[in-house]
Amino acid sequence: MKSESLATLLEAVRAKRTVVLATPLATGEGYLVEPFGDRGAVEAEVHRAAAEAAASDRSGLVDTLAGKVFLRVFNPPVSVVIVGAVHIAQALAPMVRLAGYDVVVVDPRRAFAAEERFPGVPLLTEWPDEALGKIGLGRRSAVVTMTHDPKIDDPALAAALRSEAFYVGALGSKKTQAARRERLAGLGFTDGDLSRIHGPVGLSIGASSTGEIAVAILSQLVGCLRQPSGPRTGA
Amino acid sequence: MTSPDLYHEGLLRLARSENRAPRLARPDGQATLDNPLCGDQVTFEVEVRDGRIAALARRVRGCVLCEASAALLGRAALGASAGELAEARACALAMLRGEAAAPGGAFQELAFFTPAREVPSRHRCVLLPFEALEEAVAQAGR
Numbered sequence: 001m002k003s004e005s006l007a008t009l010l011e012a013v014r015a016k017r018t019v020v021l022a023t024p025l026a027t028g029e030g031y032l033v034e035p036f037g038d039r040g041a042v043e044a045e046v047h048r049a050a051a052e053a054a055a056s057d058r059s060g061l062v063d064t065l066a067g068k069v070f071l072r073v074f075n076p077p078v079s080v081v082i083v084g085a086v087h088i089a090q091a092l093a094p095m096v097r098l099a100g101y102d103v104v105v106v107d108p109r110r111a112f113a114a115e116e117r118f119p120g121v122p123l124l125t126e127w128p129d130e131a132l133g134k135i136g137l138g139r140r141s142a143v144v145t146m147t148h149d150p151k152i153d154d155p156a157l158a159a160a161l162r163s164e165a166f167y168v169g170a171l172g173s174k175k176t177q178a179a180r181r182e183r184l185a186g187l188g189f190t191d192g193d194l195s196r197i198h199g200p201v202g203l204s205i206g207a208s209s210t211g212e213i214a215v216a217i218l219s220q221l222v223g224c225l226r227q228p229s230g231p232r233t234g235a
Numbered sequence: 236m237t238s239p240d241l242y243h244e245g246l247l248r249l250a251r252s253e254n255r256a257p258r259l260a261r262p263d264g265q266a267t268l269d270n271p272l273c274g275d276q277v278t279f280e281v282e283v284r285d286g287r288i289a290a291l292a293r294r295v296r297g298c299v300l301c302e303a304s305a306a307l308l309g310r311a312a313l314g315a316s317a318g319e320l321a322e323a324r325a326c327a328l329a330m331l332r333g334e335a336a337a338p339g340g341a342f343q344e345l346a347f348f349t350p351a352r353e354v355p356s357r358h359r360c361v362l363l364p365f366e367a368l369e370e371a372v373a374q375a376g377r
Contacts, residue, residue, distance in 0.1 A: 015376070040272060108269065108296070109270075109271060109272060109273060109274040110269070110271035111271040111272050127274070127276070127296050149273075151273075151274075151296075151297070151298060152274055166312030
């Protein structure tokens, strides 16, 4: 890899932007591809393959007209934002970490978003729209709202829907979801936007306890990450 | 007590009243207070001349009660002294506790909050903006 490629790669990692290192086996001279950005001088075929590799988060060899190319995907870490420092969040946050993802808990209610309730978990006590702006949501982000308070959940969902977040979930009953959809529609979101919200949240596995509900949510999130066109069962 | 009783039209109108100046160019004092239990957050900025509020600006992230209370202050507290603010807060507290009727004069819109008497857990929502404004005025005096 050339030193300018390395510099770009490091910059992309810092900026949490996906890049793919494409190395033609014939030459061994790797170059960087921005799979979700400008194609530049990159072959359309390679650019498309890089986008697929990045979306599926899988590095590997691809055949192109110019020969075999190894695509090494550099995706930013999956980042899960839990809005609402509630009981279920206390179970979900460590589970998210065990799954290998970054986690941050957002709640302007300082009594809930307290270090002793979430040891070692990054906590933000700004309002969700400010906090999410600071965190920066991208295609590797997931947002789950849990406060049951519209004044806190709604701005978070609005920010999530305006982003490319791969997963948006909202805790709450079917009745709550209907009222929520109505409020968000009032903010200008379309049915298509609103269909991105998983609510009632989590896979339908009969989850009952706090920990079980966290499992159902995390499972659904993993499914959306790894099988974006696969089944997405609601509760 | 149902929500329509608490969030009656007058209160909603007050909460949604226009906030022309969320910031002052050169505030003499400012304060942000929040309620750690519900996340409500109120910021007041003030200019103080001769011991009275000459200009004020507010920014609120909170429930309807909190927004309405801050909006009331945005109108009623202009020209008030620190002592008059403290008195107004005492009036608000006494009214919420059912110990007194809403005052007349500049703070007469406190009457909108009469239904909140029945909901003690929401009294903080009404009082938080009063405390934030008093703190901003105190900051200006320092």
